[in-house]
Amino acid sequence: MSAGLGILIVGCEDKRRHQPTQQVNFSATQPGLPAGAAPLDVAREALKAMIQMQQARRDGLGAEDRLHAYEQAVGRLHALVARDQIHKEIVESKAYPADIEETTAVTLMIESWTSMLAHYVDGIDPSTARVKSTPSGNVATVYVQGVNPGDAEKLRAIRARLPSETGVESDKRLRSEAVKQGLNLPIEAGIELRLTRGKGDWRVSDVKLILPLPPPTAAAPSTGVETTLLPTSAASGT
Structure with missing residues (x-):
């Protein structure tokens, strides 16, 4: 009721x-x-x-x-x-x-x-x-x-423009470009x-x-x- x-x-x-x-x-x-x-x-x-x-x-x-x-x-x-x-x-x-x-x-x-x-x-x-x-x-x-779908699309576009590298400097560039788009990582x-x-x-x-x-890590035993x-x-x- x-x-x-x-x-x-x-x-x-x-x-x-x-x-x-x-x-x-x-x-x-x-x-x-x-x-x-x-x-x-x-x-x-x-x-x-x-x-x-x-x-x-x-x-x-x-x-x-x-x-x-x-x-x-x-x-x-x-x-x-x-x-x-x-x-x-x-x-x-x-x-x-x-x-x-x-x-x-x-x-x-x-x-x-x-x-x-x-x-x-x-x-x-x-x-x-x-x-x-x-x-x-x-x-x-x-x-x-x-995650906001619009934010996710912006971040995908940023990553597509940047060189496919990894490391501290690459992370800094990604974060810098994200800030320019009004994004705060992680989105x-x-x-x-x-x-x-x-x-x-x-x-x-x-x-x-x-x-x-x-x-979650699939291989890890459940506790x-x-x-x-x-x-x-x-x-x-x-």
């Missing part, structure tokens, strides 16, 4: 934080996952919903089909996230009124996560998401990589979803951007926890 909900697209000023510029209605709908679904499956469904949400809203919600897609995605996310935990964290942050309703608090967080992923959203493939840390107790972490972003288990079901409790991880190291240049940002 789904409960009817409503959200407000809000402004930035405190005194107008809960005043609408546009009314959006949605229902918290079950995403079609079985009870007790694995954290990886929950994370992939959440990624799909955030991608749909961003693609629907980026050109505005004036068109009925975009509004419907947006409402559908928000409803799915409300069913996939740790609502109680998110509400508690927002109240304790003191950035919002202490009496903020759970639905509004959760929607604010969902909007924030989606905005954070917006630049990469067309280059995120949820099917490539993988468990970064083995579920331990009530916490699990899922990782996926994203990929790591996306980390933290999931917690409450009342038997895994739910997304946090989403953040991290430095991209190297692809349940990824211990890959970032390249020195990527970690230092040079």
